[in-house]
Amino acid sequence: MKELKLALLGFGNAGQAFGRMLLDHEEEIIKTYDTKVLVTAIATGSRGNLVCADGIDLQRALADLDVKQGGSGRFTDTGALSSLTTMEIAEQADYDVLVEMTPLNIATGQPAISHIEGAFKRGKHAITANKGPIAWAYSRLRDMAKEKGVQFYYETTVMDGTPVFNLTEHTLKMAKVTEVSGILNSTTNFILEELEAGADYEDIMERGRAMGFIEADPAMDIEGYDAAAKITALLNVLMDAGITPDQVKRKGIEDITVEDIRRAADRGKVIKLLCRGVRREDGSVEASVQPTEIDRSDMLASVNSTTSVVSITTNLMKKVSVVEHEPEIEQTAYGVFGDVLRVLEGR
Amino acid sequence: MKELKLALLGFGNAGQAFGRMLLDHEEEIIKTYDTKVLVTAIATGSRGNLVCADGIDLQRALADLDVKQGGSGRFTDTGALSSLTTMEIAEQADYDVLVEMTPLNIATGQPAISHIEGAFKRGKHAITANKGPIAWAYSRLRDMAKEKGVQFYYETTVMDGTPVFNLTEHTLKMAKVTEVSGILNSTTNFILEELEAGADYEDIMERGRAMGFIEADPAMDIEGYDAAAKITALLNVLMDAGITPDQVKRKGIEDITVEDIRRAADRGKVIKLLCRGVRREDGSVEASVQPTEIDRSDMLASVNSTTSVVSITTNLMKKVSVVEHEPEIEQTAYGVFGDVLRVLEGR
Numbered sequence A, B: 001m002k003e004l005k006l007a008l009l010g011f012g013n014a015g016q017a018f019g020r021m022l023l024d025h026e027e028e029i030i031k032t033y034d035t036k037v038l039v040t041a042i043a044t045g046s047r048g049n050l051v052c053a054d055g056i057d058l059q060r061a062l063a064d065l066d067v068k069q070g071g072s073g074r075f076t077d078t079g080a081l082s083s084l085t086t087m088e089i090a091e092q093a094d095y096d097v098l099v100e101m102t103p104l105n106i107a108t109g110q111p112a113i114s115h116i117e118g119a120f121k122r123g124k125h126a127i128t129a130n131k132g133p134i135a136w137a138y139s140r141l142r143d144m145a146k147e148k149g150v151q152f153y154y155e156t157t158v159m160d161g162t163p164v165f166n167l168t169e170h171t172l173k174m175a176k177v178t179e180v181s182g183i184l185n186s187t188t189n190f191i192l193e194e195l196e197a198g199a200d201y202e203d204i205m206e207r208g209r210a211m212g213f214i215e216a217d218p219a220m221d222i223e224g225y226d227a228a229a230k231i232t233a234l235l236n237v238l239m240d241a242g243i244t245p246d247q248v249k250r251k252g253i254e255d256i257t258v259e260d261i262r263r264a265a266d267r268g269k270v271i272k273l274l275c276r277g278v279r280r281e282d283g284s285v286e287a288s289v290q291p292t293e294i295d296r297s298d299m300l301a302s303v304n305s306t307t308s309v310v311s312i313t314t315n316l317m318k319k320v321s322v323v324e325h326e327p328e329i330e331q332t333a334y335g336v337f338g339d340v341l342r343v344l345e346g347r
Helices: A013-024 A026-033 A058-065 A086-092 A112-121 A132-148 A165-171 A186-196 A201-211 A225-238 A258-266 A329-346 B013-024 B026-033 B058-065 B086-092 B112-121 B132-148 B165-171 B186-196 B201-211 B225-238 B258-266 B329-346
Strands: A002-009 A035-043 A049-051 A097-100 A125-128 A177-183 A269-279 A285-295 A308-314 A318-324 B002-009 B035-043 B049-051 B097-100 B125-128 B177-183 B269-279 B285-295 B308-314 B318-324
Touching (some): A002 A013, A002 A086, A097 A112, A125 A132, B026 B035, B097 B329, B112 B125, B112 B132, B165 B225, B177 B225
Parallel strands (some): A002 A035, A097 A125
Antiparallel strands (some): A269 A285, A308 A318
């Protein structure tokens, strides 16, 4: 039986859900790929780092961090505890696949980009759940992976495990993408809906925070930075746009008033924060994120709450849309899990 | 350079669009797969049959049938004209891939099933755009293909080239499908919409026929037989249901009155012909096609005219929906074209 060793950089909610998914599918993976998947490193921000070339006790690591079930919130496996930093793990630990799940730095994509480069330099595969590298350095990383003959996957970076990148690569062969659009930010979607329903802005923010999908500082969402990073990632991969998020024509929902929403409603329309990219005549790609009035009978108008949609227009299949309905953390984990299965198939 | 020989059984609008797509991508296919795709047989109902092991002149065959551009409506390449029947072509002609595009017999799936069996018996790959074989004999054909070590693809049979089967196989790996639902019949969708908009039934039928998507005898659509065949195909492939269309709990829209539609509208709902399959506790799959009231805010309510949707629920990714927006004949052709590319990759 073969082995596939994973180094997990970042082990928050999604990372832990991914760890549970790995454990749940251990036998099925062995049966399907004749390969045992081992986690040989886990780097966290504040809970300690684990490194063990023979495989970390993943069950124990998960139990340690499960405070609700009596875990201490820190790793306790003293045999595996390591003083290596996250970057040192990328550069020195024994693994086959780097799984980048560290927190997003939306302004630079770092240090995630360096982590992935660290893996590629050593001829290791990489999977990223962090959209920073795809938004800020996709073409460089793609070329580096190709040159080194390693695999590079990133399905989770937009709409969790919902197939968007894989859809285009594996199911729309030879079709050329001419346009991409979508509703990709739940926070703004929720706020716009609630404003329309008559809720007060401060109440909305408070409720959204309590439900866990409005951040303590929601500016990144409200001003469209998160949506800009997502459409950039989509356009870099699907249309080889070669752009960075700062090149997106970006307008958030910060200036949208209840009156704007009501006036739109009177005309049978709803306001959504729409992401869009189209190819210009000169071959470059124009990307935008902006509040857009959408006809109430349009499918996009029904994309509510945490539901998201991406529409991909190609020369051969016209417009195909993919909708993710109210995902939870397991759907983020599945994107990474599916990418690991792809690495297993590609070896 | 390698060769891949196709036998096209059926050469109507979709078959001809597929032929044009092949010609348009001849160079790209050679560049990508180092393979020249040849059409070595074309069987039609009434325009003659062509067979030529060195490759038919596809351009000429298309021109012959293009009556608007001066074609005679019958094949003229006397060197290739053949007296073999369609079944004899399947059983005797020189080809690598059988492409089944003959007219659907919704009550039995024949003779398309026999054509495909004819190919498999000879160790040839098969692609079907005809949903009959998938609705009536999927598991038998799948097992036969496996046993013979040949490829068997059928993406076009539901929602044209929109990835549904490939989506699940290639992008939702290890996820178990627990439910499938969708709006899959354009004719009934159009009729229900127009009735709601206040149009008269006879007018609707006349207009639909003029627009080409209501058949001379619309009973197969209106009574839900077409939708039943489609949901059967989906469930056989995605959930290994092992059912036939006559096992679908089927109710068409023939009894829906304008009053039903208005009453639903008063409650904020629209009526759609919804297809659905769920796994029962005993492991079997329950399939239904029936007019269903859908909340106007639901995404399904916005699926209008010739737009279709399939929602696939899995244990790992919850519900993912795929929408095909107002397809034309090229989108049907693309499904077959994509399947040919898959055969090229799998060789």
